[in-house]
Amino acid sequence: MKMSNKRTKKTDLSALAAEVGARLERIYPVAECALDYKGDEWRLFVMARLSAQCTDKRVNEVSEALFAEIPTPKHAAEISQERLEELIRSCGLFREKARSIRESAAIIVEKHGGKVPDNERDLLALPGVGRKIANLLLGDLYGKGGMVCDTHLMRICGRLGFYEEGMKDPTKCERIMNPIVPMEKRADLCHRIVFFGREYCPARGNDCTKCPLMDICAAGKRVK
Ligand code: SF4
Missing domain, CATH: 1.10.340.30 (Hypothetical protein; domain 2)
Known part of the structure; x- marks a missing residue:
């Protein structure tokens, strides 16, 4: 049976999200909130x-x-x-x-x-x-939140190719990201994206050639 384009796209994006999640988990095994709230x-x-x-x-x-x-x-x-x-x-x-x-x-x-x-x-x-x-x-x-679509997460997910780069609409970001990331994995993925953004993919001055996601990143693939 032939899958519709929409379905294929969602499957592709889910696979990309899973691969990003798995790689970031290897790089940052501990996914803690950067706010030190002491479990309170x-x-x-x-x-x-x-x-x-x-x-x-x-x-x-x-x-x-x-x-x-x-x-x-x-x-x-x-x-x-x-x-x-x-x-x-x-x-x-x-x-x-x-x-x-x-x-x-x-x-x-x-x-x-x-x-x-x-x-x-x-x-x-x-x-x-x-x-x-x-x-x-x-x-x-x-353990039941949506993706935390702040400016950093929106920038990085746009560059990775989950949606058009430069998109700054948090509601749209959630609408695209929530269905492709299982609920129980969202909080950890968001924390890891914060760490990753600081280390590899800041707003300015990112060096894609040194990035561990370059081969699966839409923006990274465009770098010669
Ligand atoms: S390849 Fe470049 S744009 Fe893509 S995530 Fe890495 S640093 Fe960011």
């Missing part, structure tokens, strides 16, 4: 919010002093706006982040018994939480 769901919630337009390294740096004062959502719901701003100032967008963390904390305490929600609908209803954070939390905490 509340920490990951706050750190994911702080990481918007900020490096993971900086977020890790502020976390010790920060969680000494807001170890739980209850503490965060009660801390003053000014004090929280002070604690997270170096992460940028500190007013907005402080406000949304305090408001989210209050909702988590009042509506969810102090637990970070384990479903997309309740997560997306929290102030400051978009699909990227929701997918990160669902994937890392509960």
Whole structure:
């Protein structure tokens, strides 16, 4: 039986995703979140919010002093706006982040018994939480998130040939990537892509001739 072009394409992309996943697993056997959240769901919630337009390294740096004062959502719901701003100032967008963390904390305490929600609908209803954070939390905490389509993942997956290079639409990225990566593998693959991007495929100055994915990468194959 002849497969339709659409079906063939999906099969090809699934095979590419599996090969990328297998190679990255060999290069980075440990797929840890770059945010050092110490296995604590509340920490990951706050750190994911702080990481918007900020490096993971900086977020890790502020976390010790920060969680000494807001170890739980209850503490965060009660801390003053000014004090929280002070604690997270170096992460940028500190007013907005402080406000949304305090408001989210209050909702988590009042509506969810102090637990970070384990479903997309309740997560997306929290102030400051978009699909990227929701997918990160669902994937890392509960093993059921979608692909975390941030700028780095979108750049790399475009170069690899999963969709047109330069595409910057996270919703479209998820629509293409989620069906070809099994749910239980998404969080680890996303973490490995972060490591891989830093080491081999940064936004500028990537050297494809030194890349371990060059032979299967659409952009890499075009390099003479
Ligand atoms: S071959 Fe080049 S473009 Fe492709 S993933 Fe490697 S570094 Fe990035």
